[in-house]
Amino acid sequence: MKTLILCSLAVWLGAQAAASSAEAKVVLVIHGGAASEKEKMKLTAESEKRYREGLERAVRAGYAVFKKGGSSLDMVEASIKLMEDDPDFNAGRGAVFTSAGKNELDASIMEGRHLKAGAVASVTIVKNPISAARAVLEKSKHVLLVSEGANSFAKGIGLETVDPSYFHTEERWKEHEELLEEEKRQKPRANNDKGFSVPSRGEWSTVGAVALDATGTIAAGTSTGGMAEKRWGRVGDSPIIGAGTYADNEACGVSATGHGEYFIRYAAAHDIVALMKYKGLSVEAAADEVVNKKLKAASGSGGVIALDRKGRVTAAFNCEGLFRAHVTETGKVTVKLFRE
């Protein structure tokens, strides 16, 4: 009798899972970064509306590509470009400033069929860093190009370049000046630059996208201005394949946001893929294990979006929340802020 009940339950659960995945195969999920308590308090009704609209525009742009039969790389690039152009996100225009008052941008992209990848770090003149990352994937023999070399590669192959002032927005500059003031006040403490303390500002509005195209190929991408007030050419997890971005058709695609150093140390994106492939975890369980167990135990704040080959989507975060949106193959768009 017990066995019968258990079996029935298993069949019922299986049917539910199949039904829900058949009903709601997601083809694209995007994020507009992790959110902190501070960010939540700052949010007005007006800015909340703007974020929702920005996420919806970006996810619809990627979906339009899907409808035209575009590849998952096309979908990821299209969505991320819109968020890079949107000054509300910390990527492309509207990126945070380094401690030297500059905008240094990082991005990466990967496809899961052949595990090809491209990334750029610390670029300063490329309008859309995600397109530069894609060009590295498609038009170079390399995976990661940094700084002046990456600028020069992007320019050389004809990508749109801009004056560095293009990335400057007044709002981010005001934040930068406030942070400089704060740093001056805290100088004795700032000199002791040890440990792995969590940055005090919610500057993690990194953007990312994971897509699944009609051929079953998963792609993932991430783009960011990095950590506010970063120094010494600091590079976070966003341009690091395996940390901020990974895609493998045998498991899922992942894009991360948060305190990048932890995502690098835990090889977070690749670890989610590995837990699915080697331990048989579902995409939800794998993302939860990495974000809510491993990273949380280490005080590594942030989150991920992930999409598996069957179109099952998950968002896992151990911080105040994640700005995100997804769209199903039938065009149903869902936008969520914070813990929604």
Place this chain on the structure above:
Amino acid sequence: MKTLILCSLAVWLGAQAAASSAEAKVVLVIHGGAASEKEKMKLTAESEKRYREGLERAVRAGYAVFKKGGSSLDMVEASIKLMEDDPDFNAGRGAVFTSAGKNELDASIMEGRHLKAGAVASVTIVKNPISAARAVLEKSKHVLLVSEGANSFAKGIGLETVDPSYFHTEERWKEHEELLEEEKRQKPRANNDKGFSVPSRGEWSTVGAVALDATGTIAAGTSTGGMAEKRWGRVGDSPIIGAGTYADNEACGVSATGHGEYFIRYAAAHDIVALMKYKGLSVEAAADEVVNKKLKAASGSGGVIALDRKGRVTAAFNCEGLFRAHVTETGKVTVKLFRE
């Protein structure tokens, strides 16, 4: 009866494994890079002797630290510093040149107890890039610093800096000029910079080390001048945590060498750790799976050294060979070139 035989076999196998690991617990393994067919042909009796001596010196330097009760991070740093200072290896002094005729150095280091890591990419004035990577681990909040920022960080905390000409050796410069000539002759082909072709030169004498200290903590590190004639600020796998270097006390430490782009795309070092943790593979089987199956199938040439928490060592490579050496806790040194 069958069960009894199987059990006896299992007990016997277990005893053998315990005996062999008790006899030969390795505390440090180092590599001086993957070797190509060309390199093998170039090797004279004199240069072979020099390589063997260089590897032995480096492994003994790390062992001396072990004997004094030093940490695995100390052991890794000590061994790699010697190889960086040795002009025979493509790391520190004697690094290959970029296409612009410069030396741009990358290094990373990680410890497996708290998964702390540090790395630098494209540094040009730091005498020992591995020490800069360690300083990032211990004295900054970051994991990866690149280019001028990394130079400035290293200088700021008082690491030894040198004029970029320090890294220049006549032998590497001659190779650089030959490669420039070759490139000129092949110009029409060189313009078509697509695909993932394997570089034609055996410039992969990246160095690395993995150590296990008395507390059971594993550390791993890698240092390189990168790919000869690299352009556009190309960064390979050596400074990428998860690709060229990883350490996790629950599994093993790994340092890689070879065609770095593949090691990044396959998150090679972390994948070996994941196969051990999630699939229960031994360090030998995990390294073999990644290097001789996955990377080989993708034409990703190179190899790794790995050392697990029980002091079991392995070297896996799908190329002509690997220059390497290891030392047991009793001080027995083994040096191997190519396929020995």
